[in-house]
Amino acid sequence: MIRAVLLALLLAGPAAAQVPEPDAYRGEPYRAPVPATLQGATVIDGAQAIRLHGEGVPFLDVLPRKTRPQGLPEGTVWREPAHETIPGATWLWDTGYEALAPAEQARLERGLAEAAKGDPAAPLVIFCRSDCWMSWNAARRAVALGYSGIHWFPGGLEGWLAAGGAPLVRATPVAP
Template identity: 35%
Template sequence: MVRQLIGLAFLSLGVGTAAEPVVSPLPDSQEAFFSDDGYRIDRYRSPTPAKAVGAETVSTEGMQALLEKEPALVVIDVINLEYRADRFLQTEPHRSLPSAVWLPNTGRGRLEDAWHDYLVQNALALARHNRNHPVAVLCKSDCWLSWNAVKRLSEAGFRNLYWYKDGVDGWANAGLPMQPIRPVKPRFHSEQSSDS
């Protein structure tokens, strides 16, 4: 799917000829970055596209306006954190937007079922089991983790999604208030642990 979309983009830019309506495959170097179902699986901290699947992209100013307009907005931070022996191994505070809920390890491209369920079940609970409830997802700027998490929530049926592409560093660079947050504890055991 991703290969086809990128191939179509190459065709629209004039790469290829009208007599060849063949979709160009991704170069081998790019192909390794995406799974067959379109998730980014490598080099999560690299330039991201302008849009995420199923979501409206918001800038820092847009996120501020959204928080004012939608006071019940669910804000999910997906920055990774190592999880071992049924606990997160947090050695320093993580600061995020004041209303954010931290659901680490849910933006990876290849995700175990337990972490997928952790994301979707927590998002549903935060949205009061209403898939139309507004939900914004973030990590850091130029970070594919939030892009993947938005795609995952969209595929789970959430229909009012926002992608805050600038992330916590964009918020901090704008001098906006932040607060330390703690990750939501998973309900599964360490045999389904996560590497950072």
Template identity: 50%
Template sequence: MSTRPEPPLARLAWLGMAGLALALLFLSPAVGQQPSPAPLAGPAAPPPIAEPGDYRMDAYRAPTPATLKGAVVLDTPAAQALWRDKAALFVDVMPRDVKPANLPAGTIWRDKKRDHLPGSVWLPNVGYGALSPEMDAYFRRSLTELSADRKDAVLVFYCMTDCWMSWNAARRALAYGYTGVAWYPAGADGWAKAGLPLEPATPRE
């Protein structure tokens, strides 16, 4: 995959704020009419998920925090703007089942199909809480090659909605010294839900 020039993290921060302003609407009852009764309160919203002090080690498909210290968190419009402008490298970290070495002879193994954001690079299994030395070396080498060894390259990590794999991977990239890290928590399913395209993914060796 060719490397494209990317903007500094400051631009990412600006993009991440796009579309976040809210307007307040004040509805006044017509003259002579009684105001409508206040609607009954719905169930209380669940408390926000706090960032853990380290990597998430299990139960990876679960609600995630709204923040990742040191990274920019992107909503779908902000991620789409970066994707459309080719201003970032999108890194898919969806895990992939590894073919067992002891399968009986003649057993047919089929990889599970994965669709992701067009132009993304799929680095499977780098989002676990603990990586083997081989997987850690694979992640480091891949980011070095894909970023042309630029620590300020803009890297957008994602997986699926409610997936800690992307949170872990983005946190690990920060630990590697990358300064242009962004996290897209909505993931491939959130992207598709917004009517945006996907393409078949092939894992990077």
């Protein structure tokens, strides 16, 4: 019985994980299975991410930044939780949502231009967490902005660690 259940799960895994690439940016829920493709970008796995990192390709982390919770009583001390990322990555927080406010759009555009050093064909790796649409959205936006060297890393932080990547480090968010 257990063997049959395990076999069924193994056989259903890849079929269940097939997610079509949408024609628009994805909204809630952001933590959900993602497509295996991103038109205009190269999809990479953990081993490829480690190789590109070793070659000095810039990595862009688009995971959202935690903000002070609404409704905390006045005088309550709140400290922003630490965010860990791939060593050397630039944290372009809040740039992977379905719709971006002008400040987030500007942060993404500025971050892409700085990372690419003005070369829209320069290789860039965009990631966040595994099964997170934030990185898919941000990478799709980068392609729409004319960046042709985009590498989307859907495995994100978990994929990096599982592939044997360097330990994560504390991230510093880029200026608003």
